[in-house]
Each structure stands twice: as C-alpha cells, then as structure tokens.
Amino acid sequence: MQSKEKKEKEAHKFWNTQPVPQNESDVQEDGVIEHKEVSDIKQEPYKLPSDFEWYLVDINNEKDRTDVYTLLSQNYVEDSDAVFRFDYSPEFLQWALQPPGWKQDWHLGVRVASNKKIVAFISGIPANLSVHESKLHLVEINFLCVHKKLRSKRLAPVLIKEITRRVNLTGIFQAVYTAGVNLPTPISICRYFHRPLNPKKLCEVGFSQLPHNTTMASHIKKYKLDVSFLNLQPMQEGDVSQVTALLNEFLSQFEFHQVFSEEEVRHMMLPIKDVVFSYVAKDENDNVTDFTAFYSLPSSIARNPKHTHIHAAYLFYYAPKGLGKDQTRSRHLMNDTLILAKQANFDVVNCLGLSHNQQFLDELKFGKGDGYLHYYLYNYRCKTIQPEQMGLVML
Amino acid sequence: MQFYGLYKTAIIGKCNTPQPGYFEFRERAKWDAWNKIDLTKEQAQQAYIDLFNTVLAGQNQGEIAQGDEKLEGVKVSVMTSEHTTPAASTIFDFIQNGDIAKVKELLPCNSVDANGMTPLMWAADGGRLEIMKLIDADLDAQDFDGNTALHYALLSENRECAEYLISKGARQDIINSDNETALSLK
Numbered sequence: 001m002q003s004k005e006k007k008e009k010e011a012h013k014f015w016n017t018q019p020v021p022q023n024e025s026d027v028q029e030d031g032v033i034e035h036k037e038v039s040d041i042k043q044e045p046y047k048l049p050s051d052f053e054w055y056l057v058d059i060n061n062e063k064d065r066t067d068v069y070t071l072l073s074q075n076y077v078e079d080s081d082a083v084f085r086f087d088y089s090p091e092f093l094q095w096a097l098q099p100p101g102w103k104q105d106w107h108l109g110v111r112v113a114s115n116k117k118i119v120a121f122i123s124g125i126p127a128n129l130s131v132h133e134s135k136l137h138l139v140e141i142n143f144l145c146v147h148k149k150l151r152s153k154r155l156a157p158v159l160i161k162e163i164t165r166r167v168n169l170t171g172i173f174q175a176v177y178t179a180g181v182n183l184p185t186p187i188s189i190c191r192y193f194h195r196p197l198n199p200k201k202l203c204e205v206g207f208s209q210l211p212h213n214t215t216m217a218s219h220i221k222k223y224k225l226d227v228s229f230l231n232l233q234p235m236q237e238g239d240v241s242q243v244t245a246l247l248n249e250f251l252s253q254f255e256f257h258q259v260f261s262e263e264e265v266r267h268m269m270l271p272i273k274d275v276v277f278s279y280v281a282k283d284e285n286d287n288v289t290d291f292t293a294f295y296s297l298p299s300s301i302a303r304n305p306k307h308t309h310i311h312a313a314y315l316f317y318y319a320p321k322g323l324g325k326d327q328t329r330s331r332h333l334m335n336d337t338l339i340l341a342k343q344a345n346f347d348v349v350n351c352l353g354l355s356h357n358q359q360f361l362d363e364l365k366f367g368k369g370d371g372y373l374h375y376y377l378y379n380y381r382c383k384t385i386q387p388e389q390m391g392l393v394m395l
Numbered sequence: 396m397q398f399y400g401l402y403k404t405a406i407i408g409k410c411n412t413p414q415p416g417y418f419e420f421r422e423r424a425k426w427d428a429w430n431k432i433d434l435t436k437e438q439a440q441q442a443y444i445d446l447f448n449t450v451l452a453g454q455n456q457g458e459i460a461q462g463d464e465k466l467e468g469v470k471v472s473v474m475t476s477e478h479t480t481p482a483a484s485t486i487f488d489f490i491q492n493g494d495i496a497k498v499k500e501l502l503p504c505n506s507v508d509a510n511g512m513t514p515l516m517w518a519a520d521g522g523r524l525e526i527m528k529l530i531d532a533d534l535d536a537q538d539f540d541g542n543t544a545l546h547y548a549l550l551s552e553n554r555e556c557a558e559y560l561i562s563k564g565a566r567q568d569i570i571n572s573d574n575e576t577a578l579s580l581k
Binding site: 080086208209213217221299350 | 472473
C-alpha cells in the first residue's frame with residue numbers, strides 16, 4: 001500500500017504544477033489559464049533519467065511501428081482485473097497518428113540508451129474543437145504508455161512536459177485528453193456502453209455474465225439482429241464533401257465538439273480495411289442523408305483457453321438524417337450500424353453515453369459498462385459539460 | 396471519500412472485506428467510506444455519476460477537494476451485470492455453473508424447472524457435455540416452448556452436445572412452438 005499511496009500523492013503533486021483547474025471552484029468561466037508566447041518556451045528537451053534517451057518514432061517505418069505496437073499491446077490500458085488489454089493494431093496506429101497537420105515531432109518515444117528498446121511513448125495530433133462557442137486549435141494527446149517495469153521511474157510526467165514543450169513551440173498551447181481515472185479536473189465524465197453481437201463468446205471470456213436462470217439459447221436470441229432499414233453503402237472518396245457538411249452540422253448542436261475539414265474527414269472517415277469502417281445512405285438524387293462510422297479496437301484476453309481477443313467495434317462519428325430530431329431515424333441508422341459490425345465479425349459494439357446516444361442505447365440493447373471516460377482540457381478552463389452535450393470521440 | 400465508497404460499491408458491490416485495524420488510518424477511512432454505502436452495484440453506479448454532476452454543478456465544492464483519492468482500476472470497460480445472482484441451490488443452478496460434484500449428488504432427477512426444462516436441456520444449453528453423459532433420461536422430452544435438449548444444444552451453438560445427443564438417438568424432427576425442428580437450427 002505504501003507505494004500506491006506514494007504514487008497517488010506524486011500524481012497529484014504533478015498535476016498541481018500544471019495549468020489545469022485544481023478543482024471545480026477554479027472554473028467560474030471559460031478561458032485560457034496561462035498565457036504564453038513561443039519565445040517563452042525553452043529550446044532544450046527535458047532531461048530524462050540517465051540510461052534513457054528521447055526518440056522520435058517514424059510511424060511509417062515498419063520496425064518503429066512494430067516496436068510501438070509491441071509496447072502498447074503489452075503495457076497499455078487494461079481492465080480492473082488485468083484480463084483485457086487494448087490491442088490497437090499497427091495499421092490503426094499508422095492511421096490514427098497521421099491526420100492532416102500531423103508532426104513526427106509529436107510521436108515521442110523514450111528508448112533505453114544501451115539497447116535502443118522503446119519503453120515509453122506519448123503522441124499528439126492536431127484538431128479543432130468548438131467549446132461553448134469558442135474555437136480552439138489544439139492537440140489531442142493520446143497513447144501515453146510507460147513499460148510496466150519502469151513505472152517507478154516517473155517517466156510519465158517528463159513525457160507530458162516534453163510533448164507540451166514541443167507542441168508549445170509550434171504556437172499551440174491547449175490540449176485535450178481522456179483517461180479512465182479521475183485527475184484534476186474533468187470537464188465531463190461519460191459512461192461506456194456495450195452492445196453484444198456475439199453474446200456467447202462475451203460470456204465465455206468473462207466480458208459479460210449470463211443472467212441467473214437464463215438459458216444461453218434465449219440470451220443469444222435476445223441479441224439477434226435481422227431487419228435493416230437503410231441501404232447503407234461503404235463511404236467513398238466522392239462522399240467526402242457531403243459527409244463533412246453533414247457531420248459538422250450534426251456536431252454543431254453540442255456544447256463541446258470537434259470541427260472537421262474535408263481533408264480531416266478524408267483521412268479519418270474513409271474506410272480502411274480492419275481499421276475504420278464507414279457507411280453512407282443516399283437519397284434518390286444521390287445526396288448523402290446519413291453517415292455512420294466505427295473503428296476496430298480489439299482487446300487481448302489473458303489466460304483464456306479458447307479465445308485470444310475480443311473484437312470490439314467502437315462507435316466513432318455518425319450523423320443521422322434529421323440530425324437527431326427524428327429519433328426513429330437515428331435508431332434505424334444505429335441498428336444498421338450494428339448489423340454491419342456483426343457482418344464484419346465484431347463481437348461487440350462499444351460506445352460512450354455522449355451526444356445523442358441515449359436515443360438508442362436502451363432500445364438497441366446496449367448494456368452499461370463498468371468504465372467511465374473522463375475528458376480533460378490542458379491550459380483551458382471549461383465549465384462542466386453534460387455527456388449529452390459532448391461531441392468529441394477520441395481514438 | 397464519498398466518491399471512493401460509491402466507486403467501490405459500483406465496481407465490486409457491497410463492502411465485502413474485513414475492517415482494517417484501528418491504526419491503519421488510511422485503509423480504515425477507505426473501508427468506512429465503502430462500508431457505509433448501502434446500495435446495490437447498480438444504484439451506486441448511478442449515484443457515482445449523480446454525485447459527480449452535483450459536485451460539478453458547484454453545490455458541493457468542498458467535497459472534491461477532499462476527494463483526492465485517485466480512482467484506479469476501471470479502464471477497459473466490461474459489462475456490468477444488471478441482475479444479482481443468488482447462491483446456487485437447484486440442480487439447474489449447479490448444471491449452469493458446471494458444478495459436477497453437486498450435480499452427481501442430485502442425480503437421478505426427474506424434476507423440471509418453471510419453464511419445463513429438464514436437467515438434460517440445461518446441460519445441453521450450457522455446453523456441459525460431461526454432465527450430459529451422467530444423465531440417463533428421456534432424450535426427446537420437450538419444455539413448455541416445445542424445445543428438446545437437441546434444440547437447446549443447437550440454439551446455444553454447442554456442436555459437441557448436439558452430436559452427442561444425435562449419436563444417442565435423439566429425434567431431430569420434433570417441432571417447437573416457433574415451428575422449428577432441431578434439424579432446421581443446424
């Protein structure tokens with residue numbers, strides 16, 4: 001317990017030194033916390049403990065990509081019992097880390113100086129957000145990971161400070177990030193929801209439980225999907241401009257949302273095999289009326305004789321005809337999204353209880369998860385956002 | 396600490412560990428916070444969210460300053476069970492849990508459950524081939540929905556159990572209330 005207590009204290013001590021609200025009473029109105037200029041930012045990297053060195057990962061190089069993949073697949077986010085661990089594929093990382101405006105300078109690794117093994121990683125990608133009407137050009141910080149054996153070295157704070165410095169040098173002073181844990185100070189907490197597509201397997205691996213006195217036969221039947229409503233087709237290059245307009249219009253309803261350029265939609269939303277799946281419905285004039293997308297994020301399963309992975313599809317962005325005012329349409333769009341995920345052999349569709357998702361969660365038999373995702377902003381005060389006002393999905 | 400108590404209850408359920416010693420102040424305080432929450436898992440999950448939203452709404456600002464407990468654990472989310480599971484007591488429970496020793500004690504058994512299901516059907520549904528082999532009963536009995544053990548083996552995708560039943564001579568042409576023969580479910 002000693003070391004856990006120490007760890008908590010240190011984590012708190014670190015966030016006390018950072019431009020983040022320390023508690024809710026710090027946030028009376030939205031705005032920047034620390035005003036800085038590029039000329040204020042030091043030119044030299046932060047010092048690492050001896051034996052370690054900074055290393056800029058080349059995600060387009062197969063060896064680097066494999067090394068980062070290996071680090072994450074063995075040391076990244078787990079469930080509370082350390083049975084399931086996120087297993088982002090190398091191709092996924094290559095896609096996720098290179099949206100328009102990406103910089104290799106923000107794909108930051110730490111290597112052991114002697115054997116050049118990558119033992120820690122953090123990344124940033126540029127994004128535009130609208131926060132209570134204010135436009136923020138910032139970075140999304142993601143994939144912070146330190147090798148399990150080095151957790152006592154206090155590398156995470158140095159990684160955060162160093163990527164902040166690198167981002168600051170480009171004139172960007174805000175960031176958005178998420179965590180399963182509670183740090184100072186969340187702007188929103190969104191619950192995870194799960195919709196079984198392969199209910200038997202989910203029971204076999206302990207992801208869900210067969211309710212007492214329920215047969216597997218009826219459990220399987222409960223989650224069968226048959227009727228589809230919209231004629232969804234894979235999104236294509238020619239749909240980019242219409243999807244961008246539709247998606248931005250849908251998202252603009254929320255207090256906190258991402259704003260997409262066409263280039264970003266082209267990169268983030270066009271289908272990539274086994275990475276991102278996206279579909280559109282069109283009217284008789286060939287205009288896009290609905291859009292939906294999910295991404296593939298398997299979790300590896302420890303100590304299971306029969307299964308090695310849960311194949312999870314995470315609901316990404318979507319925009320229904322009627323922008324949510326026609327709730328039946330929203331449910332139909334999501335019903336068909338589930339069918340497409342099932343056809344692509346996913347075991348479960350996961351999503352957060354944000355934006356308009358409450359419109360379909362119960363009806364489409366999503367179940368509550370035990371996880372909560374906390375959203376944070378760095379160097380920006382923001383009054384609390386209710387989950388149904390959140391329009392940002394990070395990978 | 397209110398967060399901590401709700402959090403533990405939301406994740407684990409009601410306090411289920413012994414009270415720490417008097418001088419383990421920190422652990423004792425955590426335990427007390429957990430122990431005083433008299434809610435089900437499900438209620439605690441909602442209460443956790445509600446408390447958070449209350450605190451954020453600024454009505455309870457002192458609380459979060461004390462709530463410096465770093466919440467650990469939940470990261471990859473898994474499904475919470477919406478139902479509580481009572482302790483196993485019937486042969487059907489023991490079959491569902493795969494508790495072979497208990498099942499052996501209770502065999503032979505001619506009873507059916509509230510839906511007319513026989514032990515053999517439960518074993519076929521749960522993929523409990525070993526238990527099926529212990530049961531000497533009518534292979535073609537039907538429950539109130541008209542399903543046989545073979546229907547259950549196929550509906551719940553337990554191939555081996557279905558093959559076993561067929562090898563023992565189970566009929567494949569019996570129709571259930573959805574007008575399905577076992578054969579049609581293959």
